[in-house]
Amino acid sequence: MEASQQEFLQHLLNGVTLGSIYALIALGYTMVYGILQLINFAHSEVYMMGAFAAYYTGRTLQLDQSPGILSFLILLIAAIVACSVLGLTIERLAYRPLRKAPKLNILITAIGVSLLLQYSAQVIFGAEPKLFPEVIADRTLFTVAEVEVRTLDITIFLVGTLAMGGLHFLIHQTRLGMAMRAVSVNGPVASLMGINVDRIIMWTFVVGSSLAAVGSVLVGLKYPKIDPLMGMLIGIKAFVAAVLGGIGSLPGAMLGGIFLGLSEEMVVAYLSSTYRDALAFGILIVVLLFRPAGLMGTPVKEKV
Amino acid sequence: MNDEILLEAKKVGMEFGGLKAVDGFDLQLRRGELVGLIGPNGAGKTTCFNCLTGVYKPTSGEVIIRGVNIRGLKTYEVSRLGMTRTFQNIRLFKELSVLDNVIVAGLQHARQTVMDDVLRHPRHYVEEARMRERALELLRIFKLDIKSDQPSSSLPYGEQRRLEIVRALATEPRIILLDEPAAGMNDKETEDLMHLIAQIRRDFRLTVLLIEHDMRLVMGICERIVVLDHGCIISQGTPANIKSDPAVIAAYLGVDEKSAEVT
Amino acid sequence: MTDQRARGLFYRSLPSPFLATVALVLVGLIIENSTNAYTQDVVLWIFTNIILAVSLNLVSGFTGQFSLGHAGFMAVGAYLSAWCSLRPEFQALPDPLRFTLLPAIGGLGAAAAGYIVGLPSLRLRGDYLAIVTLGFGEIIRVTLLNTEAVGGARGLNRIPATEGWLEIGLSPYLAQFSIASFWTVLTITALWRIVHSQKGRIFLSVREDEIAAEAMGVNVTQAKVRAFVISAFFAGVGGSLFAHSVKYLSPATFSFTKSVDIIIMIVLGGMGSFTGSVIAAIFITLIPEFVLRPVQEITKVDLRMVIYSLILILFMIMRPAGLLGTREWNDFAWVKRLQLILSRLLNREAKDDSSNTPSPSEVS
Numbered sequence: 035m036e037a038s039q040q041e042f043l044q045h046l047l048n049g050v051t052l053g054s055i056y057a058l059i060a061l062g063y064t065m066v067y068g069i070l071q072l073i074n075f076a077h078s079e080v081y082m083m084g085a086f087a088a089y090y091t092g093r094t095l096q097l098d099q100s101p102g103i104l105s106f107l108i109l110l111i112a113a114i115v116a117c118s119v120l121g122l123t124i125e126r127l128a129y130r131p132l133r134k135a136p137k138l139n140i141l142i143t144a145i146g147v148s149l150l151l152q153y154s155a156q157v158i159f160g161a162e163p164k165l166f167p168e169v170i171a172d173r174t175l176f177t178v179a180e181v182e183v184r185t186l187d188i189t190i191f192l193v194g195t196l197a198m199g200g201l202h203f204l205i206h207q208t209r210l211g212m213a214m215r216a217v218s219v220n221g222p223v224a225s226l227m228g229i230n231v232d233r234i235i236m237w238t239f240v241v242g243s244s245l246a247a248v249g250s251v252l253v254g255l256k257y258p259k260i261d262p263l264m265g266m267l268i269g270i271k272a273f274v275a276a277v278l279g280g281i282g283s284l285p286g287a288m289l290g291g292i293f294l295g296l297s298e299e300m301v302v303a304y305l306s307s308t309y310r311d312a313l314a315f316g317i318l319i320v321v322l323l324f325r326p327a328g329l330m331g332t333p334v335k336e337k338v
Numbered sequence: 339m340n341d342e343i344l345l346e347a348k349k350v351g352m353e354f355g356g357l358k359a360v361d362g363f364d365l366q367l368r369r370g371e372l373v374g375l376i377g378p379n380g381a382g383k384t385t386c387f388n389c390l391t392g393v394y395k396p397t398s399g400e401v402i403i404r405g406v407n408i409r410g411l412k413t414y415e416v417s418r419l420g421m422t423r424t425f426q427n428i429r430l431f432k433e434l435s436v437l438d439n440v441i442v443a444g445l446q447h448a449r450q451t452v453m454d455d456v457l458r459h460p461r462h463y464v465e466e467a468r469m470r471e472r473a474l475e476l477l478r479i480f481k482l483d484i485k486s487d488q489p490s491s492s493l494p495y496g497e498q499r500r501l502e503i504v505r506a507l508a509t510e511p512r513i514i515l516l517d518e519p520a521a522g523m524n525d526k527e528t529e530d531l532m533h534l535i536a537q538i539r540r541d542f543r544l545t546v547l548l549i550e551h552d553m554r555l556v557m558g559i560c561e562r563i564v565v566l567d568h569g570c571i572i573s574q575g576t577p578a579n580i581k582s583d584p585a586v587i588a589a590y591l592g593v594d595e596k597s598a599e600v601t
Numbered sequence: 602m603t604d605q606r607a608r609g610l611f612y613r614s615l616p617s618p619f620l621a622t623v624a625l626v627l628v629g630l631i632i633e634n635s636t637n638a639y640t641q642d643v644v645l646w647i648f649t650n651i652i653l654a655v656s657l658n659l660v661s662g663f664t665g666q667f668s669l670g671h672a673g674f675m676a677v678g679a680y681l682s683a684w685c686s687l688r689p690e691f692q693a694l695p696d697p698l699r700f701t702l703l704p705a706i707g708g709l710g711a712a713a714a715g716y717i718v719g720l721p722s723l724r725l726r727g728d729y730l731a732i733v734t735l736g737f738g739e740i741i742r743v744t745l746l747n748t749e750a751v752g753g754a755r756g757l758n759r760i761p762a763t764e765g766w767l768e769i770g771l772s773p774y775l776a777q778f779s780i781a782s783f784w785t786v787l788t789i790t791a792l793w794r795i796v797h798s799q800k801g802r803i804f805l806s807v808r809e810d811e812i813a814a815e816a817m818g819v820n821v822t823q824a825k826v827r828a829f830v831i832s833a834f835f836a837g838v839g840g841s842l843f844a845h846s847v848k849y850l851s852p853a854t855f856s857f858t859k860s861v862d863i864i865i866m867i868v869l870g871g872m873g874s875f876t877g878s879v880i881a882a883i884f885i886t887l888i889p890e891f892v893l894r895p896v897q898e899i900t901k902v903d904l905r906m907v908i909y910s911l912i913l914i915l916f917m918i919m920r921p922a923g924l925l926g927t928r929e930w931n932d933f934a935w936v937k938r939l940q941l942i943l944s945r946l947l948n949r950e951a952k953d954d955s956s957n958t959p960s961p962s963e964v965s
Binding site: 139 | 661721725728735736739740747861865872903914921
Binding site: 417422423425431433438441445448450451455458459462467505506509 | 602608791809
């Protein structure tokens with residue numbers, strides 16, 4: 035096989051790996067948006083906090099001494115619990131009092147919460163990057179067509195797929211999921227049908243935050259330096275992925291995430307790395323100009 | 339009376355994802371006519387209005403206003419052809435004063451530029467005074483001038499409906515489409531409104547198309563009535579003809595006219 | 602209204618901006634002689650922030666289009682102005698004049714960017730527009746980061762500033778202060794007059810109800826693009842003033858966080874109130890420097906941003922309309938009373954204070 039072809043496959047793999055992380059975080063944005071029509075800017079900080087929760091758990095239990103699936107699971111659970119509690123707290127203290135306020139106010143509050151968490155984290159954890167515990171040794175698992183498939187890539191891909199599959203099951207096969215869908219279509223009517231909307235919103239935050247937690251642990255393993263500002267860029271990009279796919283649409287968020295991850299990887303590999311961070315927005319603007327509701331979103335006509 | 343056709347709809351159809359909200363809608367409005375558009379709830383009346391005013395782009399058919407086909411025109415361009423409307427669910431500029439609501443509608447006829455405003459050029463003052471006077475004059479006709487400084491959202495419901503009509507008139511239209519102008523009004527207010535519509539039609543030489551559920555109002559002032567059901571015209575003619583048309587009675591059968599007001 | 606009376610009003614509207622600038626310059630004279638260099642710099646930042654806040658308010662507060670990319674326009678203005686000031690061609694103009702005109706160049710560049718950003722607003726609404734403006738802001742920043750002509754990631758160093766006009770006793774600082782005052786008064790006057798004229802009501806009508814505005818013959822698309830262009834122009838002016846007062850530019854300055862800073866100013870001051878924006882811009886510039894910094898020195902921990910964001914959240918929950926809501930300084934009863942008393946003292950016709958004719962509210 036030609037070297038260039040092999041390189042391409044390698045980039046493809048990297049792109050999908052990166053993309054599935056974007057997708058995991060994008061799902062949190064899109065779920066909250068679907069139900070509250072709110073860009074939850076604090077989501078990226080929930081993700082950041084997840085990484086730190088896992089980091090401190092790992093350090094306390096000295097998990098890097100005993101790498102393996104078990105240690106990995108402990109980190110995951112720690113991050114999920116921390117993120118869920120944080121997501122719930124934010125919802126309860128900051129967003130719920132503003133349920134009936136103008137949209138802009140809630141958006142500003144979300145930005146405020148994001149800033150608060152970011153700067154508090156800098157005060158508490160320090161601005162210095164921390165080294166994430168290496169609980170899964172990254173080695174070449176096997177080679178397909180001369181492409182190295184590494185443990186981490188497989189882990190990220192598998193865990194990501196599992197989490198998204200779980201979400202799909204939750205949304206489409208459970209009563210909770212049905213209630214979530216009902217609230218996102220029409221909150222007031224859902225509440226008339228006996229659905230406790232506040233409780234559904236809480237669950238949405240729990241589920242969205244948990245997905246971010248999973249994402250944070252995967253990122254921590256792949257790019258082990260974590261710091262309080264780690265959520266900013268990835269958060270914005272994940273949000274872009276959500277909008278790209280059509281905000282409010284779960285398959286859209288997954289598609290948008292993978293699409294974004296792949297395009298970034300390819301552009302960096304074959305064109306130029308310097309514009310990497312602007313690429314997401316370039317794609318976003320182009321897509322929105324042609325499909326204002328995103329790739330998989332349905333345009334909403336205002337009733338006149 | 340002049341027989342010039344001001345508004346013509348030819349086989350207008352509007353589909354929403356396979357659902358035909360309006361189908362084969364034909365209408366000719368002659369200068370000075372007052373036509374009523376009635377039909378049970380969900381018959382597609384407001385959708386018709388939206389197609390005629392360019393808010394929706396009809397999926398089939400043509401709309402011609404004063405000789406201009408509105409296909410491809412923006413809503414504001416249609417409005418500037420001399421046709422304007424009121425809204426079923428009142429859409430005033432809530433936080434603007436009563437006066438400003440009317441002024442905004444007249445601005446297409448203002449002659450100053452943004453630069454005149456910034457430099458406070460004499461032209462700015464002349465135009466400001468002119469627009470203000472014009473708006474106040476209109477408000478006076480509808481007895482709203484004493485409230486000109488209040489935010490429009492603070493007006494009682496009936497007055498908000500009247501203000502919508504004033505605002506529409508400020509665009510200096512030739513045709514005005516009224517979407518349920520009497521909705522939510524009591525008998526006395528409806529009565530007043532009937533006279534008012536007749537009066538403005540005379541004084542402003544308007545052609546009027548109105549959607550209304552209040553049969554007394556429709557039968558009382560309309561010269562011609564078009565009945566819509568399930569997106570199709572099922573009957574049209576004089577109020578007397580409509581009243582006795584079996585198709586119309588069938589469409590309304592079991593539907594109490596009063597209860598149909600709640601949308 | 603007769604032409605003669607209109608002309609009279611025109612002449613009466615002329616001196617107020619001029620007087621306001623002179624008054625500000627006098628304040629500058631006091632500041633120069635009574636405070637240290639650090640305080641003097643902070644005061645200059647106030648002007649920049651006021652310009653940024655009121656210009657964003659035109660788009661977000663008055664036209665209702667939520668923009669998350671204001672720092673991008675500021676960056677275009679700052680970089681363009683700084684780059685021009687470094688070009689030899691520009692040295693031909695005499696000093697104070699050169700630095701008075703540079704903000705206009707920065708503004709024009711930013712206005713062009715504003716036009717491009719305004720175009721997608723033809724199709725996008727609400728959150729989608731917000732995220733696209735955020736995207737444009739980031740694209741501008743990354744582009745600057747990759748443009749070697751303006752220093753790339755290293756930033757642009759040693760940006761010249763005015764050296765004053767010593768022959769007439771204008772020190773460098775006072776010259777800088779005067780230029781900033783001039784542009785600030787110009788910005789506020791222009792925006793105030795646009796919004797407080799009937800044509801300016803178009804922006805408000807778009808904010809209130811696009812569909813109704815459109816049905817009343819308002820070209821909503823044009824109004825939005827105009828709002829973006831005007832707002833971007835002044836953001837560019839603000840950026841230029843910033844560049845020549847800080848004398849160093851780095852793309853990192855113009856990140857999303859800077860846009861958020863400006864949003865915070867207009868939200869705290871009140872969306873749709875220029876007065877509120879001005880007050881909030883002053884406080885938000887001063888508080889971190891003179892209140893939070895000493896606190897930091899005592900506690901040894903940088904709690905500035907923590908407190909700042911906490912205040913923001915609490916404000917949103919407890920006072921969602923901001924300090925002033927949509928009220929302006931002359932909407933308060935006591936100001937109106939004062940105006941009435943003043944106008945009687947000056948023996949003017951009482952008629953002149955009706956809302957139509959320019960009252961003293963035209964001062965700013």
